Amino acid sequence: MKKYFTKAIIMVLVFILAFSMVACGNGKNADINKEENISATQGKNNEEKEESKPIKLRIYAQYADDDTKVPYDYALEALKKEMPNVELELDVQAQDDGQKIKTYAATGNLPDIFQANLDIINTFRTSNNILVLDEYVEKFGFEEKMHPSAMNTLYTDDGHCYAFPYAGNELVLLYYNKEIFEQNGVEVPKSYDQLLQAVKIFNSKGIIPLALFAKEKWPCVALFDIFATRMEPQGIKKLDSGEGRVSEESYTIAAQRIVELVKAGLLPKGATNLNYDQAAALFRQGKAAMFLNGQWEIEASTEVLGDKVDWMYYPAYDLSTYESTKYAFSGGGGPSGYAVSPRAKYKDVAAEVAAFLSLKYAECKYTMRGNPIIATKVDAPIVKPYPPMMEKLSQDIPKITSTTAFAWGLANAKFKAAIEDHTQKLLTGFYSAEDFVKDMDKVLNEIASSN
Amino acid sequence: MYKYLRNKVAILIFTLPALIVFSVIVFYPIIQTFYKSMFDWNGLGKGTFIFLDNYKRLLKDSIFHISIRNGLIFAAVLAVLQIGIGTFLAFAVSDIALKGRNFLRITYFIPVVLSITVVCQLWLSIYNEEFGLINKLMEQLGFLYRQNWLSSEKSAIYAVAVVNAWQYMGYHFALILAAVKSLPEQYFEAARIDGAGKIKAHISITIPLLYETYKFCLILAVTGGLNAFANMYIMTNGGPGDVTYTLTFLMYRSAFRVNEFGYGCAAAAVLVIECLLATIIINKSFRRKQITY
Numbered sequence: 107m108k109k110y111f112t113k114a115i116i117m118v119l120v121f122i123l124a125f126s127m128v129a130c131g132n133g134k135n136a137d138i139n140k141e142e143n144i145s146a147t148q149g150k151n152n153e154e155k156e157e158s159k160p161i162k163l164r165i166y167a168q169y170a171d172d173d174t175k176v177p178y179d180y181a182l183e184a185l186k187k188e189m190p191n192v193e194l195e196l197d198v199q200a201q202d203d204g205q206k207i208k209t210y211a212a213t214g215n216l217p218d219i220f221q222a223n224l225d226i227i228n229t230f231r232t233s234n235n236i237l238v239l240d241e242y243v244e245k246f247g248f249e250e251k252m253h254p255s256a257m258n259t260l261y262t263d264d265g266h267c268y269a270f271p272y273a274g275n276e277l278v279l280l281y282y283n284k285e286i287f288e289q290n291g292v293e294v295p296k297s298y299d300q301l302l303q304a305v306k307i308f309n310s311k312g313i314i315p316l317a318l319f320a321k322e323k324w325p326c327v328a329l330f331d332i333f334a335t336r337m338e339p340q341g342i343k344k345l346d347s348g349e350g351r352v353s354e355e356s357y358t359i360a361a362q363r364i365v366e367l368v369k370a371g372l373l374p375k376g377a378t379n380l381n382y383d384q385a386a387a388l389f390r391q392g393k394a395a396m397f398l399n400g401q402w403e404i405e406a407s408t409e410v411l412g413d414k415v416d417w418m419y420y421p422a423y424d425l426s427t428y429e430s431t432k433y434a435f436s437g438g439g440g441p442s443g444y445a446v447s448p449r450a451k452y453k454d455v456a457a458e459v460a461a462f463l464s465l466k467y468a469e470c471k472y473t474m475r476g477n478p479i480i481a482t483k484v485d486a487p488i489v490k491p492y493p494p495m496m497e498k499l500s501q502d503i504p505k506i507t508s509t510t511a512f513a514w515g516l517a518n519a520k521f522k523a524a525i526e527d528h529t530q531k532l533l534t535g536f537y538s539a540e541d542f543v544k545d546m547d548k549v550l551n552e553i554a555s556s557n
Numbered sequence: 558m559y560k561y562l563r564n565k566v567a568i569l570i571f572t573l574p575a576l577i578v579f580s581v582i583v584f585y586p587i588i589q590t591f592y593k594s595m596f597d598w599n600g601l602g603k604g605t606f607i608f609l610d611n612y613k614r615l616l617k618d619s620i621f622h623i624s625i626r627n628g629l630i631f632a633a634v635l636a637v638l639q640i641g642i643g644t645f646l647a648f649a650v651s652d653i654a655l656k657g658r659n660f661l662r663i664t665y666f667i668p669v670v671l672s673i674t675v676v677c678q679l680w681l682s683i684y685n686e687e688f689g690l691i692n693k694l695m696e697q698l699g700f701l702y703r704q705n706w707l708s709s710e711k712s713a714i715y716a717v718a719v720v721n722a723w724q725y726m727g728y729h730f731a732l733i734l735a736a737v738k739s740l741p742e743q744y745f746e747a748a749r750i751d752g753a754g755k756i757k758a759h760i761s762i763t764i765p766l767l768y769e770t771y772k773f774c775l776i777l778a779v780t781g782g783l784n785a786f787a788n789m790y791i792m793t794n795g796g797p798g799d800v801t802y803t804l805t806f807l808m809y810r811s812a813f814r815v816n817e818f819g820y821g822c823a824a825a826a827v828l829v830i831e832c833l834l835a836t837i838i839i840n841k842s843f844r845r846k847q848i849t850y
Contacts, residue, residue, distance in 0.1 A: 233602040379707045379792070520817075
């Protein structure tokens, strides 16, 4: 009897142990194909009176360098005054192609507010993981606060708003060290031939012509786009939309020219393993004549190089087309910004906070970071005067004839991954332009046939 | 004790918790992966059942072919370097005549405990084409040879594999050393009496007796090579282009860059089958009668 009692106790203990070690489901079903309606106009939240009850919201946002920390801190300080009962718990965004946020979505653990780019918006809207903000755009009068030229950053192609934007249509710029050019008797190139000549001269003098942080794939795409837009203003955007093929003359020539420039020594050795810090250091220490980055680089480069640095218009296809194409820029904006989880406990508050943060984020960039390329209007005095490069850009913005997109702003994820990989390969010297055209067109044809 | 070992119910009860944990954490996700590989799925919705279309697509995908080839290269490099150098060092350290054995034993194991990020950053500096140790050493020695270690289509995957081999060689060294230490001394005494030198003794006695250890080390090296991801993610991000892709990297790309989780699961399923096949082949190749003297 005692023996059976002992055995029974042992079995009970073992089963308790087994069940306690198996992860219990938390009831959050990642399978979102439910009847729940995530539209902001339906359903009821557990709203408390936001004026009185302290509310804690999780926010997933970039917080890596001054360009992201300063605006975020500025917006947070403003939020504390505007909505003192709201506390934000920051979950720093990882630079991981959206892995972390997509994992959050899959596990039903999305933060209340998160920064979303077009890729995230497109992925999340089909699986009901992002709140439609149309109602809130109207409620907060957000559209009236937008720059007319930046309206493309507010609404996606389906006409809905999924994120409150702060960044405007940003641009790819080709920075150059004026002193290096002058010392070596090189004129700022206005055409491809002049650029090729400049590359050869700099190489002969032991100067790196272009410092490119090609370990990140987007600069490789941007470099390709710079050349492509000299003949086709729509650049990679046309390919992304499926309207173009890389075998078209403009893209083929762009690829051929990049290969030629790389063989002539355009890039530092091991460029595909250079990160931003290394490439920027080469440029700022005067070892490289040119540098490619977004216009947000103006602040940092001016701080180090002062008057020695400027940006140039992209070298044209040939000298005769320089004036007509100089305002066709690479880069651009798209729907992105602060988005809200449809499962946020305090949806209305989260949407209000998201809208407020985006306005203040943009305000800080405009007034304190010397960056006028924002999505929303700002009614505050400029604290930090614009550096000369930004002044020059500000005067050119109204003249811009076309923009394209940054790699992260491309709508088709498969095309984005392919063009990132193949443009990076183009910079190695062992990958021919013909292979690039063939491989990229194969991808575009596959995308077209699957649509 | 005999009574308990005969009691199958007791055995089942005591192994059940571990079995449940293993099933939940290992077996169930594998089954799920195979299941989801038959869907066109973005990781968030329900997905569309497409049966084997993902596998058909994989077979035509050039990135898949590159990944398979790189996985095999990686596995081969790990097997040769980790086991080869591990064996040499273990035999050397097991020799009591060698001074500083204890220090060497610890030193060889240090890379194993380092963070993979630290190791990769270290080797990124060593491989740097402009200022790296290897190219600079060539320059100092007067050689003209320079190599774009991580940017070259030919050398990139080997360069990354060497990093992994270097880091985990100490692990195989420790395993082989422990096995060598466990061998009875009388075999070596007998060999010495018969006039065998150290090398002959190792070839004729040590290596045959370490058969099971080598089998285990080979399985670890090969499956580790096929599964490689972290090194290429940190050092090259799969690049330049897709030159250093492996199946795990293809999985990552499909899932997180292209939002094709179903396709990524198909790559994962192929990887599981590949590792399983490798293990079966190695087990079959190493199957023979236990050697006793």
